[in-house]
Amino acid sequence: MFVYLIAFFAYTAEWVFGRKSTFVVEAAAKAKTLVAAGSVTVPDDLAALDDLDDLDDLPDPDEQTPPIDGGNLRAITAGGIAVSTTVLGFVLHVIGVVTRGVAADRVPWGNLYEFTIAGSAVAMALYVGLLFRKNARWLGVFVTGVIVAILGLAMEVLYKDAEQLVPALHSPWLVVHVAAAVLCSGMFTVATVATVLYLFKSRYETKAKLGTANPNSMWKRVPSAMKLDLTAYRILAFAFPVWTFTVIAGSIWAERAWGRYWGWDPTETWAFITWVVYAAYLHARATRGWKGRGAGFIALVGYGCFIFNYFIVSIFVNGMHSYAGVK
Numbered sequence: 001m002f003v004y005l006i007a008f009f010a011y012t013a014e015w016v017f018g019r020k021s022t023f024v025v026e027a028a029a030k031a032k033t034l035v036a037a038g039s040v041t042v043p044d045d046l047a048a049l050d051d052l053d054d055l056d057d058l059p060d061p062d063e064q065t066p067p068i069d070g071g072n073l074r075a076i077t078a079g080g081i082a083v084s085t086t087v088l089g090f091v092l093h094v095i096g097v098v099t100r101g102v103a104a105d106r107v108p109w110g111n112l113y114e115f116t117i118a119g120s121a122v123a124m125a126l127y128v129g130l131l132f133r134k135n136a137r138w139l140g141v142f143v144t145g146v147i148v149a150i151l152g153l154a155m156e157v158l159y160k161d162a163e164q165l166v167p168a169l170h171s172p173w174l175v176v177h178v179a180a181a182v183l184c185s186g187m188f189t190v191a192t193v194a195t196v197l198y199l200f201k202s203r204y205e206t207k208a209k210l211g212t213a214n215p216n217s218m219w220k221r222v223p224s225a226m227k228l229d230l231t232a233y234r235i236l237a238f239a240f241p242v243w244t245f246t247v248i249a250g251s252i253w254a255e256r257a258w259g260r261y262w263g264w265d266p267t268e269t270w271a272f273i274t275w276v277v278y279a280a281y282l283h284a285r286a287t288r289g290w291k292g293r294g295a296g297f298i299a300l301v302g303y304g305c306f307i308f309n310y311f312i313v314s315i316f317v318n319g320m321h322s323y324a325g326v327k
């Protein structure tokens with residue numbers, strides 16, 4: 001948590017000190033070189049640019065680059081610290097999950113505390129992958145902030161000592177079913193962050209077209225709404241079949257443990273509701289009139305259902321899954 005917190009403050013400093021956030025400057029420089037070389041297309045990793053107006057602030061590729069001012073120098077330094085501490089925090093995070101499993105002598109996702117630290121590790125793995133493949137440093141301040149909050153909640157509210165599981169959890173399906181749920185929890189979280197940013201960015205772009213947007217707004221530095229929407233969609237399009245498998249695997253495990261495939265247990269019910277909402281999101285993406293902000297709000301409802309099932313149902317509602325909580 002401490003290392004992630006340093007990364008969060010470093011990402012914040014990059015935003016504060018940079019005339020433009022450095023990831024936009026880097027993308028603009030690369031795009032300007034391509035345009036100068038006669039390229040008529042811009043690769044996906046340059047989609048952080050709102051438009052080619054960002055290129056006007058940069059020197060021509062053949063000209064000498066002017067000295068970097070103090071503000072951007074601080075931003076570049078903060079960005080470097082942010083990336084390095086993010087990677088360090090992720091390594092420590094993974095080590096923490098692995099050592100928890102060693103201490104418990106089993107897979108490290110047998111209760112809500114372990115599920116939370118493992119799921120947040122998946123979220124960070126996804127962000128680190130985007131960071132190095134798509135230069136998605138623009139997500140850093142938001143993802144690290146969310147992960148610090150999640151780990152704080154895990155430590156203060158959900159923590160349980162490493163211990164053996166109840167007999168119903170001694171099954172190979174614990175590895176399969178819960179591992180799939182952990183994977184989905186991380187993907188749902190990152191996709192939700194991208195969706196929230198998309199909703200704010202699309203609102204800013206609408207104001208910009210009307211000439212009422214603040215030209216110095218932080219939302220100018222965020223990638224285009226289209227890019228954010230596409231990022232969220234791609235993550236959820238991958239997560240949905242994994243969540244489908246999670247529900248099916250849970251049903252098979254339920255038959256082995258309790259003699260029935262489906263019993264409308266509260267956790268089962270809300271897992272199915274979550275599946276229905278995300279299915280509606282994917283359908284909305286293909287439906288004229290719902291694509292865009294409408295689909296984004298549906299995605300937020302889906303994550304709300306997932307979180308409600310994750311915390312409220314698991315902790316406060318009695319059911320067959322209550323042993324996985326903090327009671």
